[in-house]
Amino acid sequence: MKVLVAVKRVIDYNVKIRVKADKTGVETANVKMSMNPFDEIAVEEAIRLKEAGVVTEIVAVSMGPQGCQETIRTSLAMGADRGIHVLTDQPLEPLAVAKLFKAIIAKEAPQLVILGKQAIDDDCNQTGQMLAALLGWGQATFASKLKLDADKASVTREVDGGLETIEVKLPAILTTDLRLNEPRYASLPNIMKAKKKVIDATTPETLGVDIAPHLVTLEVNEPAKRQGGKKLGSVEELVDKLMHEAQVI
Amino acid sequence: MTSLVIAEHDNQSLKGSTAHVVTAATAIGGDMVVLVAGASCRAVADEAAKLTGVTKVLLIDAPTLEHPSAEDLTALVLGIAKDYSHVLAPATTYGKNFLPRVAALLDVAQISDISAVISPDTFERPIYAGNAIARVQSKDSIKIITVRGTAFPSAKAGGNAPIETASAPAASNLSHFVGAELARSERPELTAARIIVSGGRGMQSGDNFKLLESLADKLGAAVGASRAAVDSGFVPNDYQVGQTGKIVAPELYIAVGISGAIQHLAGMKDSKVIVAINKDEEAPIFQIADYGLVGDLFQIVPALDAEFAKKLANR
Numbered sequence: 001m002k003v004l005v006a007v008k009r010v011i012d013y014n015v016k017i018r019v020k021a022d023k024t025g026v027e028t029a030n031v032k033m034s035m036n037p038f039d040e041i042a043v044e045e046a047i048r049l050k051e052a053g054v055v056t057e058i059v060a061v062s063m064g065p066q067g068c069q070e071t072i073r074t075s076l077a078m079g080a081d082r083g084i085h086v087l088t089d090q091p092l093e094p095l096a097v098a099k100l101f102k103a104i105i106a107k108e109a110p111q112l113v114i115l116g117k118q119a120i121d122d123d124c125n126q127t128g129q130m131l132a133a134l135l136g137w138g139q140a141t142f143a144s145k146l147k148l149d150a151d152k153a154s155v156t157r158e159v160d161g162g163l164e165t166i167e168v169k170l171p172a173i174l175t176t177d178l179r180l181n182e183p184r185y186a187s188l189p190n191i192m193k194a195k196k197k198v199i200d201a202t203t204p205e206t207l208g209v210d211i212a213p214h215l216v217t218l219e220v221n222e223p224a225k226r227q228g229g230k231k232l233g234s235v236e237e238l239v240d241k242l243m244h245e246a247q248v249i
Numbered sequence: 250m251t252s253l254v255i256a257e258h259d260n261q262s263l264k265g266s267t268a269h270v271v272t273a274a275t276a277i278g279g280d281m282v283v284l285v286a287g288a289s290c291r292a293v294a295d296e297a298a299k300l301t302g303v304t305k306v307l308l309i310d311a312p313t314l315e316h317p318s319a320e321d322l323t324a325l326v327l328g329i330a331k332d333y334s335h336v337l338a339p340a341t342t343y344g345k346n347f348l349p350r351v352a353a354l355l356d357v358a359q360i361s362d363i364s365a366v367i368s369p370d371t372f373e374r375p376i377y378a379g380n381a382i383a384r385v386q387s388k389d390s391i392k393i394i395t396v397r398g399t400a401f402p403s404a405k406a407g408g409n410a411p412i413e414t415a416s417a418p419a420a421s422n423l424s425h426f427v428g429a430e431l432a433r434s435e436r437p438e439l440t441a442a443r444i445i446v447s448g449g450r451g452m453q454s455g456d457n458f459k460l461l462e463s464l465a466d467k468l469g470a471a472v473g474a475s476r477a478a479v480d481s482g483f484v485p486n487d488y489q490v491g492q493t494g495k496i497v498a499p500e501l502y503i504a505v506g507i508s509g510a511i512q513h514l515a516g517m518k519d520s521k522v523i524v525a526i527n528k529d530e531e532a533p534i535f536q537i538a539d540y541g542l543v544g545d546l547f548q549i550v551p552a553l554d555a556e557f558a559k560k561l562a563n564r
Contacts, residue, residue: 094358178486214358226518248500
């Protein structure tokens with residue numbers, strides 16, 4: 001079985017982001033970039049399926065500027081077999097990403113596509129669901145456990161009140177939640193080996209996909225700052241403040 | 250201009266999230282239809298009809314919709330979406346699961362997790378875990394929107410909208426519900442609680458969460474946790490507050506043994522009053538807390554519990 005995984009290049013989750021002074025967006029120049037953490041979980045899940053003998057080939061796909069090659073290379077070092085890079089300097093909305101994926105899937109014909117449930121930059125949580133809809137496939141989002149059979153997957157999902165289990169026919173879309181697995185670090189020998197793996201490059205034009213945005217970002221602002229308050233001396237003082245000053249009890 | 254609000258419910262009662270979405274739809278303006286799709290869920294439609302601002306309730310009641318799949322719910326909404334200028338659902342795991350499918354099949358963008366309505370085509374939404382707020386304008390003819398519940402107050406009961414019924418499209422069988430393990434608790438739900446007592450890595454074990462539960466029960470509060478506490482296996486994931494868990498904004502948030510990682514703050518920094526209890530006086534949580542107590546939580550929490558017991562008994 002062939003699996004496609006989505007790997008998005010985002011500002012590293014440890015970086016404290018800065019809003020640009022002209023309010024057009026967030027500063028990305030000279031900022032550390034990494035693979036979206038939920039996509040690392042997607043790559044790891046695909047590798048575990050391959051190690052278990054269920055999956056035969058893992059193709060990692062990234063979309064965006066030249067730097068995405070690094071992100072693909074990271075997934076190859078973790079254990080993906082080859083990469084596809086859709087090169088564009090235009091910002092991509094989730095719908096455009098889903099359409100580009102659909103075009104790639106038409107050629108690659110995977111049985112399973114694994115994506116992170118959301119990217120930690122735009123926090124959209126859309127691409128997997130949109131892709132499933134465009135393909136007419138079933139989906140299992142927010143997965144915390146996956147059991148794969150030849151023609152179906154049994155997936156435990158993280159929902160607001162607890163856990164839910166569904167069965168979905170293959171081919172299908174899976175999006176990952178945090179507890180699905182703990183991604184591995186790439187070993188040095190594997191990083192070296194990954195340099196020889198192939199990354200095919202393509203473009204939205206070659207794939208025949210219109211990536212024109214549907215939304216205009218008018219401005220990006222910093223959120224209202226919260227002022228730290230005071231440190232209190234005793235439990236009695238705290239209870240008194242909560243009852244009489246803040247009046248929340 | 251008419252908005253369609255997709256109600257979240259469990260076939261018996263309306264989830265609190267829906268009343269927040271109704272307020273967002275009221276802010277957009279125009280008429281508002283609430284769609285209740287489920288099985289034997291007439292009571293839910295009755296509840297929705299009473300929310301202030303609702304013009305009409307559309308009830309689609311069919312046995313196949315007891316646990317509708319994302320695929321089937323999408324087909325159902327697509328069947329009627331063209332009559333509306335806006336389609337809104339809560340930004341909960343329910344709304345997030347199916348609404349992007351609707352957007353994709355209408356070939357329009359989804360505007361996720363809005364925190365403010367500026368005009369019928371312009372909205373604000375948090376990005377980068379709430380560390381920036383983007384103001385976006387939609388060029389699409391139908392706006393597909395998920396709503397951050399904590400950013401909009403609940404619509405109150407007081408209306409009396411008519412209820413119309415319609416039939417459900419055939420089920421697709423692409424996926425189906427097998428089972429659920431939902432947490433049963435006497436305490437309020439995290440996203441609806443007026444007070445939350447939350448524990449972090451500093452709690453050291455799941456057993457120690459009993460200290461927080463006792464305190465929570467005195468205050469009628471929900472119990473939450475940081476991702477660190479969940480990752481350490483102290484409590485299940487549905488306790489998690491943060492960028493990757495639940496977004497909450499209670500009247501009072503008591504953070505115990507939580508250092509205040511960015512990803513946790515993203516989930517609770519809109520709380521009205523924040524109390525931090527931590528032994529590390531440099532912990533970032535103190536920078537946003539209204540009241541802080543520095544010290545050993547294993548002494549402070551029982552003392553706080555006793556003090557509340559004393560003070561609340563006098564009321």
